[in-house]
Amino acid sequence: MYSVTKQQMSFRSSGPLSGETVVPGDKSISHRALMLAAMADGQSRIQGLSPGGDVRSTACALRAMGARIEAEGPDTWHVDGVGTGGLNTPHAPLDMGNSGTSARLLMGLIASHPVTATLTGDSSLSRRPMERVAGPLRTIGATIAASPQGTLPLTIEGAAAAVPRHHRLTVASAQVKSALLLAALNTPGVTRITEPVATRDHSERMLRHFGARIEVAEEPGGGRTIALAGKAALTPQDIAIPGDPSSAAFLAVAALVVPGSSIVIRNVGTNPLRMGLFDALRAMGGDIVFDNERMVDGEPVADMRVRHSALRATDIAPQAVPSMIDEFPIFFIAAAFADGTSRTSGLRELRVKESDRIAAMAEGLRAIGARVEENQDGLAIMGSGGAPLPGGATIASCMDHRIAMSFAIAGLHCSQAVTIDSMAPVDTSFPGFVTTLQELHSA
Structure with a gap:
């Protein structure tokens, strides 16, 4: 599944993800x-x-x-x-x-x-x-x-x-x-x-x-x-502090797009103003269920169950952007494997994040074989209908943790390995990301 050279790492298809896990604190x-x-x-x-x-x-x-x-x-x-x-x-x-x-x-x-x-x-x-x-x-x-x-x-x-x-x-x-x-x-x-x-x-x-x-x-x-x-x-x-839903998002999309996958992510924060991505994924047909819902120190928390699903394309309206502003890179990956064309707008803020996330994601998606149209404030992504993408590219992380993790997840459902030029930025938010993926593949 993985090969490593210095900070460079390759990700490839190696079967379904299964088992239970947790993500770092929000x-x-x-x-x-x-x-x-x-x-x-x-x-x-x-x-x-x-x-x-x-x-x-x-x-x-x-x-x-x-x-x-x-x-x-x-x-x-x-x-x-x-x-x-x-x-x-x-x-x-x-x-x-x-x-x-x-x-x-x-x-x-x-x-x-x-x-x-x-x-x-x-x-x-x-x-x-x-x-x-x-x-x-x-x-x-x-x-x-x-x-x-x-x-x-x-x-x-x-x-x-x-x-x-x-x-x-x-x-x-x-x-x-x-x-x-x-x-x-x-x-x-x-x-x-x-x-x-x-x-x-x-x-x-x-x-x-x-x-x-x-x-x-x-x-x-x-x-x-x-x-x-x-x-x-x-x-x-x-x-x-509950688990970070932005970190859980990468594992959830991995389970949705890799055939045969079924995972549980325990103790995830479910603040309603952070649920935009999961609302979108469920609207696309994603099998995502929240169990054991509870309040912990003023924040809603639940266990998240995610199973492989046939995703349908969706459009994200500008008013939904604040509730998923950090999750658009991994949403773009989900859209690349959906059936139909997904469109987003109102994302100018993504151009001044850790990188220009609109441009970086468009370039990386094209490199692994996805069809993408870039405009000033969003992307239109023509999905594969659930089929693997070709892959076989080296992706520039732009020192952006979400770019690196998003294309690592994409590599799990590509015909050829996807290489990330540096996984070092992932330490800013999810230091155990690769280990967690390995454990879910071996469960």
């Missing part, structure tokens, strides 16, 4: 759990923390600003918080690695504290836009100097007395919303944020769990207004 929730625990006054215990490099970047930055974060085991951590308002100026630049979430959310956290910090990142992150967060944060009193392109490296001088605002977002972005909510923690008065379309609400749920005074009101047309009262005194918590 990356989005892990970032927020660390930050809110660092703002609490006392010790929090976090179980199931994502082991990926992105979350490690957040932990290192919080340590540099005064929080004490220590491992109890491989995925359990203790965080001794500094309390709201207690951040210290770090002695050196904060390295965000490849994590856009770390950079943007920490900008918000720092913006309302009287500290100064410089944020840096790797070459990929240093091409990603930061002005969408920096602009609103300047309106509360923060001073932010980015590169001429509006990217990292970036220096932020937080406001000694931040000003509460009503932020009306023109683009739906959970990261921008979350950065503003984190800034609101140490801002006296009520901060309000209106988003045009409801985006993932992990921040709102976790803020409530830590004791913040937060209210959410539905707006006409599907948007929401969130109001947070600061300065907020957060209470330490014990938190169990």
Whole structure:
């Protein structure tokens, strides 16, 4: 199934996947759990923390600003918080690695504290836009100097007395919303944020769990207004983080497209604002069932059962994009094996992720034999009707973990092996990805 040369790895068809597995802790929730625990006054215990490099970047930055974060085991951590308002100026630049979430959310956290910090990142992150967060944060009193392109490296001088605002977002972005909510923690008065379309609400749920005074009101047309009262005194918590649905997505699509497969993924987060991909896959005829549904620390969780299915093409409307924004690379793989032509639009945000995911996925799909049409904000993919694709190509991961994992899954149902030029980026979110695939093939 696999052959490895340095960081290069090849994936080929080797029969159905079966058995049970788990995926790493939800990356989005892990970032927020660390930050809110660092703002609490006392010790929090976090179980199931994502082991990926992105979350490690957040932990290192919080340590540099005064929080004490220590491992109890491989995925359990203790965080001794500094309390709201207690951040210290770090002695050196904060390295965000490849994590856009770390950079943007920490900008918000720092913006309302009287500290100064410089944020840096790797070459990929240093091409990603930061002005969408920096602009609103300047309106509360923060001073932010980015590169001429509006990217990292970036220096932020937080406001000694931040000003509460009503932020009306023109683009739906959970990261921008979350950065503003984190800034609101140490801002006296009520901060309000209106988003045009409801985006993932992990921040709102976790803020409530830590004791913040937060209210959410539905707006006409599907948007929401969130109001947070600061300065907020957060209470330490014990938190169990569910498995990441974005990681589960790769295994689910593998089971759907590889004939004879049947797997169970335990303890997956099922936040309704993260279920867009699974809703789409089920609309395509995918046999996906959620069992043992339950609530864990304010988040819905379930066990996911997935069986091989004959997929039908589908169109993804722009209003569905926020609920599956991170899962489009693996959706494109599912579409490549479906019957008919799947179309997407409203995906301009994908051009400024870890890579230009529209262009990278189009190029890779063509290389393995799929028929693809690329436009400015989406793709049209003509599926194989369930038949294997030719494969036999080497795919440029573009140092993007989701590109690498998506084409690894594609290789499992191609006539010839698909080689990924580097699987190193996968460490940012799913360090055990290859091992998990091997175990599901040997079960």
